[in-house]
Amino acid sequence: MMAHCSTSSSLNPSNLFSHPTFRTKTLSIPRLCSLSSIRIPQSHCATNRSSLRRLPVVAGAVAVDSQASYTDEKEGKKLLLEVKDLTAVITESQQKILNGVNLTVYEGEVHAIMGKNGSGKSTFSKVLVGHPDYEVTGGTAIFKGQDLLEMDPEERSLSGIFMSFQSPVAIPGVSNADFLNMAYNARQRKLGLPELGPIEFFSHVYSKLDQVNMKMDFLNRNVNEGFSGGERKRNEILQLAVLGADLAILDEIDSGLDVDALQDVARAVNGLLTPNNSVLMITHYQRLLDFIKPAYIHIMENGRIVKTGDISLASFLEKEGYKGITAA
Numbered sequence: 654m655m656a657h658c659s660t661s662s663s664l665n666p667s668n669l670f671s672h673p674t675f676r677t678k679t680l681s682i683p684r685l686c687s688l689s690s691i692r693i694p695q696s697h698c699a700t701n702r703s704s705l706r707r708l709p710v711v712a713g714a715v716a717v718d719s720q721a722s723y724t725d726e727k728e729g730k731k732l733l734l735e736v737k738d739l740t741a742v743i744t745e746s747q748q749k750i751l752n753g754v755n756l757t758v759y760e761g762e763v764h765a766i767m768g769k770n771g772s773g774k775s776t777f778s779k780v781l782v783g784h785p786d787y788e789v790t791g792g793t794a795i796f797k798g799q800d801l802l803e804m805d806p807e808e809r810s811l812s813g814i815f816m817s818f819q820s821p822v823a824i825p826g827v828s829n830a831d832f833l834n835m836a837y838n839a840r841q842r843k844l845g846l847p848e849l850g851p852i853e854f855f856s857h858v859y860s861k862l863d864q865v866n867m868k869m870d871f872l873n874r875n876v877n878e879g880f881s882g883g884e885r886k887r888n889e890i891l892q893l894a895v896l897g898a899d900l901a902i903l904d905e906i907d908s909g910l911d912v913d914a915l916q917d918v919a920r921a922v923n924g925l926l927t928p929n930n931s932v933l934m935i936t937h938y939q940r941l942l943d944f945i946k947p948a949y950i951h952i953m954e955n956g957r958i959v960k961t962g963d964i965s966l967a968s969f970l971e972k973e974g975y976k977g978i979t980a981a
């Protein structure tokens with residue numbers, strides 16, 4: 654899906670979702686990168702830097718609050734995310750989708766969520782990042798010791814959550830390089846660190862391109878415009894590489910990837926893993942898990958995690974299907 658330009662002339666970065674331009678049914682999380690269905694105001698649909706500077710400062714994946722006192726530990730690892738009995742409905746229809754999700758993620762862990770189509774996997778991840786299509790009706794979500802549900806989407810991004818969407822959108826008129834540069838500088842500003850000009854930024858991003866095996870000319874192209882499905886997915890991981898994250902939520906990052914691209918993307922994600930950050934992957938297939946190895950696999954059914962196991966759960970699933978899992 655392509656992003657559209659509207660005629661809105663200004664945005665309030667601190668409350669982006671409330672802006673009429675963004676109150677659309679197709680809105681996705683307002684962060685600078687991986688905007689899955691965002692509408693960019695006409696005034697921002699230009700490649701000049703002054704326009705870009707006016708884009709909302711909603712950079713994702715910035716571990717600003719690295720000093721947060723989230724003390725619960727397991728084997729020396731800090732508790733990153735604790736979700737308890739989370740319930741949520743679709744805002745418009747009030748249809749219940751999440752029926753009490755429980756999930757605990759410590760730093761340095763890789764988790765995968767699997768489940769039948771329509772079981773609520775994407776909804777869960779979008780609820781975590783504060784997508785306005787959904788309303789939380791119960792439960793808690795604590796991220797780095799802070800109440801995630803109390804934060805607006807921008808704060809969630811700035812506190813270190815990155816989400817890669819199933820269908821990253823194109824943003825006409827905004828070059829990939831400018832987009833990433835702006836996102837990077839937003840983080841630097843938030844951290845009180847020096848911003849990088851375009852030339853300095855280029856050398857910074859150059860090594861990241863290598864990590865995802867992307868050619869340099871992708872930087873000069875407009876964000877995701879004309880990119881193949883696989884290129885969009887690589888671009889998502891490039892954004893993650895540039896911005897970093899304490900918790901990267903990757904929604905079907907393997908979909909549409911050929912075998913080589915899958916390996917590139919997996920290698921890049923693995924290269925970004927440290928003892929302090931975590932990944933939550935949503936996938937249907939074991940092939941991704943062969944490359945990015947999760948410690949935990951969760952099966953979601955009817956808006957709840959109904960089973961948790963290790964990698965053997967994915968192999969079992971591959972052979973027996975979900976019926977086998979439920980019966981197991």
Ligand SMILES: Nc1ncnc2c1ncn2[C@@H]1O[C@H](COP(=O)(O)OP(=O)(O)OP(=O)(O)O)[C@@H](O)[C@H]1O
Nearest residue numbers: 743750768769770771772773774775776777786937
């Ligand atoms: N904004 C929405 N409007 C209407 N229905 C929605 C909306 N968001 C989710 N749903 C419905 O909620 C259910 C769960 O959807 P979700 O996308 O979370 O499932 P999923 O497990 O990610 O599925 P898949 O594996 O096919 O991607 C589906 O029946 C879906 O149609």
